[in-house]
Structure formats: C-alpha cells, structure tokens
Amino acid sequence: MNNHLQLQIQQWLQNDPDPRTKAQLQTLVDTGNEAELSARFAGRLAFGTAGLRGVVGAGPMGMNRLVIRQTSAGLGAYLLAQFSDAAERGVIIGYDGRHDSKTFAHDAASVLAAMGIKVRLTSKVAPTPLVAFGVRHFNAAAGIVVTASHNPPEYNGYKVYWDNGAQIIPPHDAGIAAQIDLAATLPIPFMDHDSAVSTGKLIWLGDEYYECYRQGVKQAAVLRNHTAPEKVTLAYTAMHGVGAEMAETVLKDAGFTQVYSVASQREPDGDFPTVNFPNPEEKGAMDLVIAEAKKHGAMLACANDPDADRFAVAVRKDDGEYQMLTGDQVGVLFGHYLLSHAPTNQRLVGTTIVSSSLLSKVAKVFGAQSYTTLTGFKWLMNVGLVNSCANNQLLFAYEEALGYCVGDMVLDKDGLSALVAFAQLTAELIAKGQTIWDRLEQIYREHGFHLNAQVSIALKPETPNIGAYLRQHPPVEIGDVAISSTEDLKALARKYADGRVEKIDLPPSDVLTYYLANGARVIVRPSGTEPKIKCYYEVVEPMAASDSLADVQSRAKQTLDVFIKAHQASLPQ
Known part of the structure; x- marks a missing residue:
C-alpha cells in the first residue's frame, strides 16, 4: 500500500466519529484489502446540483458521518460568505426514514450551530416537500434534507435547497463543493444539541410546524x-x-x-x-x-x-x-x-x-x-x-x-x-x-395520441464519439421521414431544414433533438463517461372519430417500434 493512501486512511480513522464505519475501515486495513481501500479513497463523493447521494460506508467516497460533517461545514462557510444575514436566517433540516438519516441530520445541525448558524431541525421524520416548504416559510438561507428518495436501502443522500426554496443550481453547487474540499482539511466545528438549544442556535420543529404545511x-x-x-x-x-x-x-x-x-x-x-x-x-x-x-x-x-x-x-x-x-x-x-x-x-x-x-x-x-x-x-x-x-x-x-x-x-x-x-x-x-x-x-x-419511450443504447467501445459524429454528419431523415428541425443544446442553436437558424435560451448541454415532419421527435443524450447514449422518443398518432383509445394506443405502439428501429439503424455501429 502506498504511503499517500496509508496517510489518508490514518487521518480518516483519527477523525471518523462513527465507531461502525471506523471498524469497517480498520477491518479492510487488517485484511490488507488494498483494492477496496483504494476505491474508497479514490476521490470524494461529488457534491453537485442534487447535493450528495451514494452508498453508505467508510471513506470519502461513501455516505457517512464524517462526510456529512465536512459537507455541512463547507455549506455553512459558503452560506456565511453569500448572505450577510445567513447566521440569523439559518437553515432548516429534515430527514427520511433510512437507517442513518436521523444521525446524519443531527450531525449537520451540530456543525452548523457551532458555526453560529441558526438551525431549525424537524423533531421526527419529514417528507421532503415539508422541508422545501419550510425554506420560504421561515425565510431561511438554505434547506437540507437527508434522503436518498427512491434509491435502494444501501444509499443515502444530502439534498440542498437555496434561499428561494428551489434546489441549488450553478454556480452554487461548485461554490459549495470548493468549500467542502477546504473544510475537509480543517478541524470541524461541532456543538451538542443541548448547548445549541440553550444558546438559541437550535430550534426543534414539532407538530406545530407539520401543521403549518397541512x-x-x-x-x-x-x-x-x-x-x-x-x-x-x-x-x-x-x-x-x-x-x-x-x-x-x-x-x-x-x-x-x-x-x-x-x-x-x-x-x-x-x-x-x-x-x-x-x-x-x-x-x-x-x-x-x-x-x-x-x-x-x-x-x-x-x-x-x-x-x-x-x-x-x-x-x-x-x-x-x-x-x-x-x-x-x-x-x-x-x-x-x-x-x-x-x-x-x-x-x-x-x-x-x-x-x-x-x-x-x-x-x-x-x-x-x-x-x-x-x-x-x-x-x-x-x-x-x-x-x-x-x-x-x-x-x-x-x-x-x-x-x-x-x-x-x-x-x-x-x-x-x-x-x-x-x-x-x-x-x-x-x-x-x-x-x-x-x-x-x-x-x-x-x-393526437402522444406516446413516449426512453431507450438506453450500448455502443461498441470503438464506436466514434456519437455527439461529435452526429454534429459532423447531421441526418436529414430517420427511416423515410424528413427531419424538419434540429436543436443542438451544445451550440444552443435550432436549425430548420430550409436553413433558418434560431438561438436557444437554455444552459448548454450535450443534447441533440430531431423533430420529424410527421410530428415525431427523438432526443439523443450521449453519455460523457461510457460508450452509450440515451434516446427519448415521442410519436404523435392522430385519433379518428371511429378510434377507441385501445385502437390508437396499439397503432402508436407500432409507429413507435418502427421509429426506434429506424433511428437505431441510422446510428454509427
């Protein structure tokens, strides 16, 4: 095991407040499981616009108490820098019924309170919408929900709302992530709940708050x-x-x-x-x-x-x-x-x-x-x-x-x-x-009957970059149906078959959309990390007066199957 990895593990074991994840990590060290240790210290669980989400386990790549504390310290520092009144407006925190959620939420509250930020913490599990509601209800600087939503049992997550009551978007995601990286190198402030309550930094949200949402x-x-x-x-x-x-x-x-x-x-x-x-x-x-x-x-x-x-x-x-x-x-x-x-x-x-x-x-x-x-x-x-x-x-x-x-x-x-x-x-x-x-x-x-389907297509490793290929060789038809316009969200341009071009007002993204003359549509989203693409198809089947819902649905399904087959055949193999 290289020295750098040994040092990382050593520091983690010294700082991890959870005896369970500490023991988990120590077992991996004792059994010499270098592959697993390398994976757990390969980087840091990425903080993005959905916050954090990952499998619960020891190390910076997992969801655990130390990661939660470091994340909360980073978020707290970012809020204090963004809002002059962040400490007083504070943060609302709620959590779901997963095994670690309550502990994670309580740890987040202790870190933020220790940073002088007022915390409103739900006294029991809370549906996610109640926390989103609470951000604007209390005029809070931010909201946190500890939840992995509908992921499997081994997952947990840490979702952040901005002061407008909506989930965070750039540049705040990157700003918070940078502060988390910094917080991970520093001692993490922490205040027990009794002290936080007595100093007015922790307010428990009981039944009267749930009644507000109701x-x-x-x-x-x-x-x-x-x-x-x-x-x-x-x-x-x-x-x-x-x-x-x-x-x-x-x-x-x-x-x-x-x-x-x-x-x-x-x-x-x-x-x-x-x-x-x-x-x-x-x-x-x-x-x-x-x-x-x-x-x-x-x-x-x-x-x-x-x-x-x-x-x-x-x-x-x-x-x-x-x-x-x-x-x-x-x-x-x-x-x-x-x-x-x-x-x-x-x-x-x-x-x-x-x-x-x-x-x-x-x-x-x-x-x-x-x-x-x-x-x-x-x-x-x-x-x-x-x-x-x-x-x-x-x-x-x-x-x-x-x-x-x-x-x-x-x-x-x-x-x-x-x-x-x-x-x-x-x-x-x-x-x-x-x-x-x-x-x-x-x-x-x-x-018309609108039928939508999503298909993930695995490509061969040697297949050329699909996004680049489609931009260099723009298709003019799919099957025998002409493409009437193409939207490229990377170039933020909508190009019509007659040569007209319009600007698109959206953030740039590697997405191509083809609109067909018969009202059908396909959206192509190349994966940035593996040889596959996601395609979202839509067909529109007119419904005659004599049609039943079952008739038009069956016809739309046939049209969709033909469309998907024709589109996939048009892609580089």
Missing part, C-alpha cells in the same frame, strides 16, 4: 375544488417511507373518506422489506397497493415514493384491472385540469425537454404560457421563478419521472399535494359521469 395544503387555491370527494375511493401506499401520516391527513382534510392504506408498507422502514426497489416506476413496486385497491374496488391505486416527493397512480379500467398512468399522462391531466380552473394571473406551466410535448399544446389552447427546461426539478423551478411575475404566476410544472409541482407553495416535487389534486380531478370527473380514461381520450382526440 394548513398550507388546505388553503392552497389550486387544491380547493371540493366537488364530491365522498364519491372517490382510493388505495394508498407510502412504500415504507415517511408520507403516510401527512398523506392521509391532507386527503381527509379535503373530504376524501374512502382511503385505504397498505398497512404492511405504511410505517417508515429503511430495509424496504416488501419491495425490491422502492420506486413506484419499478416493476412490482405497485403490486400491494393495486391488490389493496382491488380488495375495495377502489378507483385509484396511489403511491408516494419513500420521501413523498413523487406521486404515482394506477387507474381502474372497465374490466376491473388497473393500469399505471405514465408520468407524462399524469402531467398532461394535471395541466389540463389546473388550466381549466386557473385565474388569469396564474397560468404559467412548465416541463422538461425529455417529457411529452403535449402539455405545451394543451397550454396553447388555454391561451397559457408554457416553458421547457433541461431535465431535473432544479431547472423547472429556478426557470419557473424567473418566468413568473404578478400577472403570470407559476401554476404547474412536471417531469416524466413522476415529479409534480401543483401551485407554488412548494418549489419542488410534492407528492402529497399532487395526491390531493389528482383525487380532486377524479372527483370532478365522477360528478360529470366521467372517468380519468374519458378525460385522457378527450385530450388525445384534440391533440
């Missing part, structure tokens, strides 16, 4: 449609996360009395014993809630992910079976529903480049403004804030990965308010003698 949902203008809630039946699962108590409460507040929770998944459990992967998008994750819905003949089977920022729903069909709606279907249903009720000064809606284009078409019919951002809620919310004004406030934003922001109370994904809104949409339709399927069909008849 009242916020109750009073939100977008959630005040109380048409026939008693007619809705729904099953719900928190997926072993932290959403159940608040989800059941806000549904009850809105008048929904026929709610059936999956008992075996209701309480927080960091082992997630009944699901292979606690993500509602994963195959099998919704099985228990669908079974619960069947048992009660419920109309909806609803789920939050473990930190309750995402929302998923399966809807009962005429044959009594349940079908999951895609994130895009839920997004366009929300957009249509909310715009049909929105006041004239709150009609701004947004989505991301890889989500369906259908929301923008719906918005156009309503005379509303829509915007499109790079992927991620950090962009959706920060761009939404820039575009929002007194006469055109943010109404709704979504991304296809089951993230929805209904109204502007929480400037992030909020699976709890989305749950209430979807139940209210369902109730309104029932009162008209209609179903969710009827509304989708109505939207598809007007705009």
Whole structure:
C-alpha cells in the first residue's frame, strides 16, 4: 500500500466519529484489502446540483458521518460568505426514514450551530416537500434534507435547497463543493444539541410546524375544488417511507373518506422489506397497493415514493384491472385540469425537454404560457421563478419521472399535494359521469395520441464519439421521414431544414433533438463517461372519430417500434 493512501486512511480513522464505519475501515486495513481501500479513497463523493447521494460506508467516497460533517461545514462557510444575514436566517433540516438519516441530520445541525448558524431541525421524520416548504416559510438561507428518495436501502443522500426554496443550481453547487474540499482539511466545528438549544442556535420543529404545511395544503387555491370527494375511493401506499401520516391527513382534510392504506408498507422502514426497489416506476413496486385497491374496488391505486416527493397512480379500467398512468399522462391531466380552473394571473406551466410535448399544446389552447427546461426539478423551478411575475404566476410544472409541482407553495416535487389534486380531478370527473380514461381520450382526440419511450443504447467501445459524429454528419431523415428541425443544446442553436437558424435560451448541454415532419421527435443524450447514449422518443398518432383509445394506443405502439428501429439503424455501429 502506498504511503499517500496509508496517510489518508490514518487521518480518516483519527477523525471518523462513527465507531461502525471506523471498524469497517480498520477491518479492510487488517485484511490488507488494498483494492477496496483504494476505491474508497479514490476521490470524494461529488457534491453537485442534487447535493450528495451514494452508498453508505467508510471513506470519502461513501455516505457517512464524517462526510456529512465536512459537507455541512463547507455549506455553512459558503452560506456565511453569500448572505450577510445567513447566521440569523439559518437553515432548516429534515430527514427520511433510512437507517442513518436521523444521525446524519443531527450531525449537520451540530456543525452548523457551532458555526453560529441558526438551525431549525424537524423533531421526527419529514417528507421532503415539508422541508422545501419550510425554506420560504421561515425565510431561511438554505434547506437540507437527508434522503436518498427512491434509491435502494444501501444509499443515502444530502439534498440542498437555496434561499428561494428551489434546489441549488450553478454556480452554487461548485461554490459549495470548493468549500467542502477546504473544510475537509480543517478541524470541524461541532456543538451538542443541548448547548445549541440553550444558546438559541437550535430550534426543534414539532407538530406545530407539520401543521403549518397541512394548513398550507388546505388553503392552497389550486387544491380547493371540493366537488364530491365522498364519491372517490382510493388505495394508498407510502412504500415504507415517511408520507403516510401527512398523506392521509391532507386527503381527509379535503373530504376524501374512502382511503385505504397498505398497512404492511405504511410505517417508515429503511430495509424496504416488501419491495425490491422502492420506486413506484419499478416493476412490482405497485403490486400491494393495486391488490389493496382491488380488495375495495377502489378507483385509484396511489403511491408516494419513500420521501413523498413523487406521486404515482394506477387507474381502474372497465374490466376491473388497473393500469399505471405514465408520468407524462399524469402531467398532461394535471395541466389540463389546473388550466381549466386557473385565474388569469396564474397560468404559467412548465416541463422538461425529455417529457411529452403535449402539455405545451394543451397550454396553447388555454391561451397559457408554457416553458421547457433541461431535465431535473432544479431547472423547472429556478426557470419557473424567473418566468413568473404578478400577472403570470407559476401554476404547474412536471417531469416524466413522476415529479409534480401543483401551485407554488412548494418549489419542488410534492407528492402529497399532487395526491390531493389528482383525487380532486377524479372527483370532478365522477360528478360529470366521467372517468380519468374519458378525460385522457378527450385530450388525445384534440391533440393526437402522444406516446413516449426512453431507450438506453450500448455502443461498441470503438464506436466514434456519437455527439461529435452526429454534429459532423447531421441526418436529414430517420427511416423515410424528413427531419424538419434540429436543436443542438451544445451550440444552443435550432436549425430548420430550409436553413433558418434560431438561438436557444437554455444552459448548454450535450443534447441533440430531431423533430420529424410527421410530428415525431427523438432526443439523443450521449453519455460523457461510457460508450452509450440515451434516446427519448415521442410519436404523435392522430385519433379518428371511429378510434377507441385501445385502437390508437396499439397503432402508436407500432409507429413507435418502427421509429426506434429506424433511428437505431441510422446510428454509427
């Protein structure tokens, strides 16, 4: 083992406050596991716009108490440099039900308090939206949630909100990362909780704070449609996360009395014993809630992910079976529903480049403004804030990965308010003698059936750089369909087939989008780290008066399969 690695390990063992990770590291040293030690000290778990996320374990490449303390010291130093009143405005901290989350959150609070920064710390587990809500509620300088969302049990994370209530974006991510690197070379300040409370640096957020969020949902203008809630039946699962108590409460507040929770998944459990992967998008994750819905003949089977920022729903069909709606279907249903009720000064809606284009078409019919951002809620919310004004406030934003922001109370994904809104949409339709399927069909008849798919394509190691190749050899058609325009987010240019060029107002990114003459679209995102690309496909199939939803869906699926095959055949092999 080289001297540099030995020295790193030695310093880590001296500073690690956790006997478990210390012992884990010592065992690797004692057994001479140099490969594993080298991997754990190969660098530092990168702090980016989503904060930190990684596997729990010893060393700077893992999620552990020392990494959390160093990260908190770096964040604290950055906040103090950015805001003259950062110490007084302080930071709000919450955490999910994973095994280490409470300890990590408590360590973060102790470090920030020792730096003179006021900390508001939740007294128990909290859904992620409650912390995002708290940043603006308290006018805090920042917010921290210790959560790994829907990742497997061995992961944890550290998510940071800026003072505007949205997730951090550049340049703050790089600024914080630089301060973390510096903090890792210095002694970390630390104050026990009793001392922090007695000096006014630590405030515990108890039930009265959770009540503030609850009242916020109750009073939100977008959630005040109380048409026939008693007619809705729904099953719900928190997926072993932290959403159940608040989800059941806000549904009850809105008048929904026929709610059936999956008992075996209701309480927080960091082992997630009944699901292979606690993500509602994963195959099998919704099985228990669908079974619960069947048992009660419920109309909806609803789920939050473990930190309750995402929302998923399966809807009962005429044959009594349940079908999951895609994130895009839920997004366009929300957009249509909310715009049909929105006041004239709150009609701004947004989505991301890889989500369906259908929301923008719906918005156009309503005379509303829509915007499109790079992927991620950090962009959706920060761009939404820039575009929002007194006469055109943010109404709704979504991304296809089951993230929805209904109204502007929480400037992030909020699976709890989305749950209430979807139940209210369902109730309104029932009162008209209609179903969710009827509304989708109505939207598809007007705009065409939009079908989206994501495909990850592995390339041979010798395949040329795909982004560079496509820019040097721009395709003019895919299959036998002409490309009408190409967007290059690296060059920030939109080029039309007739030679016209327009500027694109987005941050640069290695993304190419091809729009076809038949309304189809493919987005190509090369991987910067391995020989593969991600492709996001969309086809639009017109719906004739004689078509059923099943007919047009089947036809769209065939069109999509042909499109994907033709596109993949056009790529360099």
